[in-house]
Amino acid sequence: MTFAFYLFSCIAILATAMVVTSRHPVHGLLYLVVSFLAVASVFYVLGAPFIALLEVIVYAGAIMVLFVFMIMMLNLGPNVASEESQFLRPSVWVGPSLLCLVLFVEMIYVVVSGEPSATAAASEIDPKQVGVALIGKYYLAVEFASMLLLAGIVAAYHLGKRSLPDETTEEAIQ
Amino acid sequence: MLNLLWTIPVFPFLGFLILLFFGERLPRKILALVGAGSVGVSAAVTSLVAYAFITNPPEGHAFHQVLWTWISVGDFHPQIAFYLDALALVMAGVVTGVGFLIHVYSIEYMGTDKDFARFFACMNLFVFAMLVLVLADNLLLLYIGWEGVGLCSYLLIGFWYREPANCTAAQKAFIVTRVGDTVMAIGFFLLVVQLGTLDVQGLMERAQSEWGPASGMATLAALLLLGGAVGKSGQLPLQTWLPDAMAGPTPVSALIHAATMVTAGVYLIARTHVLFELSSTAMMAVAVVGCLTLLLAGFSALVQTDIKRVLAYSTISQIGYMFLALGVGAWSAAMFHFMTHAFFKALLFLAAGGVIHALHDEQNMFKMGGLWKQLPVVFWTFLIGSAALAGIPLIDAGFYSKDAILWAAYSSEHGSFLLWLGAWIGAIMTSIYTFRMVFISFFGEAKNHVHHKPGLTILIPLIILAALSLVAGFIELPHNMGHIQMFSHFMGTAFESAGEHAQTMAEPGGEAMFQILAGVGSLAGVLIAWWFFLKNPASADSLASTPTGSRLHHFWKSGWGFDAFYDKVFVQPFRWISEVNKADIVDGFYSAIAGATQLTHSVLSLTQTGRVRWYAAWVTVGSVMILGALLFK
């Protein structure tokens, strides 16, 4: 059980690392999908099968598909890859990676420090319990989440639409 | 009749107001009438008051007239009030009398000047201020008069303001006298704080009762008052302004810098004599200041070339005599010398003015000469004045007043041989420089011809003053020459509290011997002057050209180097500091802060690079710091 957990964790870490360092956006995307799948299996190990499923459908499925569409639409071909390479000079990496390392170390210190509190037995939370909570305790939050999606749709719709005839861009005007 | 007292100062003030507001519009004749007239009326009223005062003197020999209460804070109630006693009467008489004569004189003297109205306005204001000073019953009102005369002397010295030298001289006069006034003001604070009042009579009683003889506080107060007197009367430490004050018109020099203002210091000490009597050190200080000044001024007068500067230094010297008299306690002798000095010094100045006027503003004696034929009246009146100044025995007033002082310097209990010796040498020096002036300017060959002869309005005052210089001496004969002591008896009423014991102490025989010595000294001076400056002038020049002689000559001419010394020690450093700090260091400090703030602004605004990743980096740094703070604090 825990072996599977550690295996998937390593896969997830490696995949995300590859996403960040990949030159070509499509390669990055694919590594990201692998990372999400690894995380989904971690969920499964942790006893949250419903969430694992959701992760695969929504994250790996919907969001990544959106990204692929975007790359296709903007036909980011190889010329982007070459441009990327000169962006990623080692000097660019040093500062931020040091910063993130410090953050990571702080987090690790937080998690590891002090005696670990009592950990519950590995019990599985099946989708029924989640469903009950969603409808019962959190019904209001779900309503408002729907409002959230509505706002998302309206914003995406407004920003995504083709420009109207009278909408010459500001740069054109100046 | 006595309660007309308050009108005496008011008439000149009215004259001043009329001249100030209507000066431009009135014709010159009326201006002269108003100008001289106001002082004339005031002189008439003074004589009436004098007559009433002498015939039936009010009780306590003093008349006190209160107009209104000026300020009242706690127990301190100075009033605008006038106090008339013998001392004040003499002063008022001289001020109005001589003042009137000088006003008449200056009608013609200033006749051609454009600012005729302004001149008379200032002169009237001066007479008003002097009368307030003289008649004030408390020191604060006296201080108004004191500063008023200072202001008028500033206005009149700088009368011809287009000439920068005059303005500097005027400024110098006002500032130096102001230094003296400030010292006196500190004296007043001391008196108010310690004795609670500045009313002269009240002050005297309280000083005697509370302080008693030889008290440190009395000495301090007296010395502070002496500081003020020294400033106004041009005595030792603060005498540098008087020679430069000759930049003003000659009537001004006659009235202000010879007859009246410069003697204000003498009047102050005389008025507060009780305070001075309390401390012998203060008396000694006054005497020493007087003696030193008369010697110093005497030597300087010897080498001057400008006729008015000679007279200026001689005035300083003669006031030195008065201070000496005050220092040794001979109050009435000092005031007698003041009166006679007012007459003959005013005469000398007016006569010199007549000469300058005639020679078209030529003041250098060596450019005159041979004038006794061309200006006979001026010559004879000038000669009488010089005789009085030199103290030629028996025939003129100067001898009697100076002799009284010489005798008091030796005989009175504050006096000493040294003081007498200094005074005697001074007397000799006086006669030398006086007759040097007479011989150079009136005898020898005529280097300059007279343009126009002075008119009657100049000559009449000269003649009157000449008469006074001769006659004035006889009202106060020394004991061994007759028993006419009208003046000292009259003055005694003002000083009886101090007990006029100085006069009667020494034996009569000794006095005769000193009189002879004084007479011989002055005659010898005339002879020396005749030998050096008329018989063979070359010898005087040869004496002056020797190395030590020329250095001494220059040193004396510049008033014993006081001017240069003050300039180097006070004036230059002050100018340098103010110039350096013109832009106010403290302001620099604040603009530095402003600059620093603006610098931090420009540095901080560099952090707003506009790039998202930079902002994200700062969010991370922020979170790292907060995490660190909370975890490890």
Add this chain to the structure above:
Amino acid sequence: MTLVLLVFIPLAGGLIAGWMGGKDSTACRWISLGALGLDALLALGLAFHYLGGSGNPGDSRWFIEWSQPWIPQFGISFHFAMDGLSLVMVLLTLFLGLIGVGASWTEIQERVGFFHFNFLWILSGVLGVFLAMDLFLFFFFWEVMLVPMYLLIRIWGHENRRYAAVKFFLFTQASGLLMLISIVALALLHPGNGQGVTFDYNVFLQNPLHGPAAKWIMLGFFVAFATKLPAFPFHPWLADAHTEAPTAGSIILAGILLKTGAYGMLRFILPLFPTAVHEFSTTAMILGVIGILYAAILAFAQDDMKRLVAYTSVSHMGFVLLGIFAGTDFALKGVVIQMICHGLSAGAQFMLVGALYERIHTRDMRKMGGLWDAIPGFGVATMFFAMASLGLPGLGNFVAEFMILVGSFQVAPKLTILATLGLIAATLYSLRLIRRAFHGPRQDEKAYPDLTLRERALNGAFALGLIWLGVYPQPAINAVTPTLKSIQSSAATPMAEHNAISGESQ
């Protein structure tokens, strides 16, 4: 109720003038003159009523009081009250206000309406300061009078008015904020009158605060008032503000705004923090003396005439600071007289410099010389007010400086002797002003118009005021005696023993 009228009539006048300004400019000048005149009449009516004409008010200190709750939660109320001191100050404010409007009759040409709006707003702010008896209301008016003054300097000022306006505002406002902390600290830390927090002046007067808190609070007040005074280390704003302000601005800035600082010290610092004041008095007096001498040296070196007169104000205010913290009966009465006389003499000098600027279009004395020939009337007037500012006896300034110096001589003789040197320094800079501007040879032969009738009248008014205070200052002294007595009695500290000579019954 009359007090509220007194404060808000100028404001109303200002609003009307501002509104009329667009149409025609002379109308709004007359409106502002009318408003101020009405206010002056009201004030004079109060004066005669309460001072009983003979100038010695009854023993009760407050003439009228008017209170209306404003923010009850904090015990803040519209609390106006007038006593001798504020009456005198109100009269001075209105007098100088009228003169200011008169002086700027020809000088201000563009946006006259807005000018008069700001001008009258400052006046009502100042009146509020003098009459407010609630600390919050006092601070409210203290700040209200700053913004219009800033706009006055900023819009109608001379060459580098921007810098001067901002500097003026920052100095006064920053120190004002320090005072805000002190006021709030005083209100909250003070036990108050039982019903919770209050800002009422009388409550603080009954039992003054002691201990270290009082020291800090007093310092907060002192910094604000010292900046306004201006005392030595906080004075640099004054020179710039005066040099750049229009004539009317300079007149009220020198005449009244400086006095709010002194008034604040008399009203708030002395009575409310007796022990703290006693410990602090020597330092404050030293600051005063430094102020006198330092500003005099600065004044002596200036080339710009207005800047010179500005520094003279700093020097005169040094005397005020010395007098206030000497605390003796002499000194306090001298301070009040000095405040009035300096208002008159500095106001007059600024008016003259402004009028001169209107004629020769420069304030730089290096370009002047021998002007007495061209404009003798100016010469006489400048000479008169220069003599007033150097403390010539017979004029009000001398009486004030004499009383201050006597008062401080009782407490600190050595310091007073140093301060008396200031009299000599005053002579130096006054004579230098006359020497460089009016004496000496002429630099140009142009003919300039001499004083017009209007200017003669204004100068005459100032001159009469100074002579009246010089020769018969008693009515003014009597008006403020009850106030000063209560200030001293509440400041019943060791300082009071020094009043041996004045025999004041404590």
Add this chain to the structure above:
Amino acid sequence: MTSTDFLSLLPFIVLSVLILALMGEISYRRDHALVAWTTLGGFLATLVSVLVASQASPHTQEPLLVVDGFGLFFIALLVLASLPVAALAKDYLEKRPGYREEFYMLLCTATLGGMILVSAIHFATVFIGLELLTLSLFGMIAYTRTSGRSIEAGIKYLVLAAISSSFLIFGLALIYFELGGMGFAEVLEAVKGGDHRETVLLAGLALTLVGAGFKLALVPFHMWTPDIYEGAPAPVTAYIATASKGAMTAVLLRLYLMGGKEMPTGLWIALALIAVASMFAGNLLALLQENIKRILAYSSISHLGYLLVAFLAGGTYAVEAVVYYLVAYMATSLGAFGVVSVLANKSGEIEELDDYRGLGWRHPFQGGVLTAMLLSLAGIPLTAGFVGKFYLVAAGVDGSTWWLLFFLVLNSAIGLYYYLRVVATLYDVNQKEESTFSPLALSGGVVLAILTLVVIGFGVLPGPFIAWIRDHLT
């Protein structure tokens, strides 16, 4: 859903109905005026519903929401802030090309998000409310998509908001991990309970602070403010500066009221440092700034620093001070940005200070309003800002945090410099001829007039409002 539940949730319901109504109108026929007026009507209806809901208050919607006096006050405040934004947007968008109706939907969803945030007592509602508000703001900031700067501001805000909300979520997760409960009440006694590892809790608190810090634009997280304020259309900037900051402050205030009075000293010191840094950075950055929107952005950073001082002082006046200062600040910012949006013309907004030279003379009304708002920001009497600053000082003195007070005074002195710079350019004598300001529309004028009245009114007569706060909120 008992009747009290329904009553207490009325405001949320009315607003949601409004959103749906707007969607219906847009789909039926795109008419800008109609949509605008419905929005305004909807907001008024919400206000009425708040009054109605107040009968049923206090009523907790277990476990997520509570509708009590405090929550209702802030709901009303948010709606009152959105009203002028809607009115200003009506004028603003008429002058701009492109579709105008979606804006009002985004505005309503944003306000709904704010309302949720304000009445939240559970991590989930806090998160949902915050994200709803932020998401609508993405759309609103980038709304005028024809201007490149608006898009740029949009993407910047999106990226940074996403990062900070992930920090927030991670923080909440850590707290939940340690304490096992997500409601505010549970969390607070669990903290008092004490059988937990201090470090994890503090780390969670720290990370949440990062999220909150970003929203309130406190110093280390303030860098987005100037760019977004400059890029976004003026009404949206007004909305960000007031509603979004107001909602976040309300959450902090609620936490403070529920038990945050005695916060751990480490947190207090961190907050104090942030407050001082915000004050200094805000004022110093704005000192010589030439763009008026950036000046107002930096000044809003410093104002939040001042607000934090009241929190830190923690005396009896802390809550009143925060509420009063917040109301004063919101009214003033709305007014200031309102003037900028009213002056905007066809080609875009006029932001350079130089263009504003002499505005006071040519457009006295707009100039007057802007001057009043700037004076209120500077804290000059006769304005609400002054009483607000007085309140802060009172709170500071009461909590005797002398150092913070000194920095407060120092900074408001620095602040004077640039507020006065703007006022001075408004009344500068030599005007700039060619800057073409658009004429004043009626609705814009009415809004500005009301806001000025509020600012001056609260400055002159703060009594009634203070009394109301005292008996309703504390």
Add this chain to the structure above:
Amino acid sequence: MTVLPVNGGLVLAAGLFAIGLLGVLVRRNLLYTLMCVEIMMNAAGLAFVVAGAKWGQPDGQVFFIFILTVAAAEVAVGLALVNQIYRRFHTLDNDSTSSMRG
């Protein structure tokens, strides 16, 4: 059942979070920024699920669902904005969008 590796879960979440953050800071292509933001969101969600698992409560997972909706909405708006930027600036380098500064 064995004990849940909760601490390990948190470590994993922290690791993913840090890497996501690193990606945002380093990569200049906007798409990558959005992708890395998704990683961070996912890591935060993971932390929540781990916490939920630890306490055996469904709340963690409910919260993950909300995080999911938010992430989805964000990506939608984000990509719409990326589209606008590409059409306007013809590049996805996010330093090009830094015209507002100072």
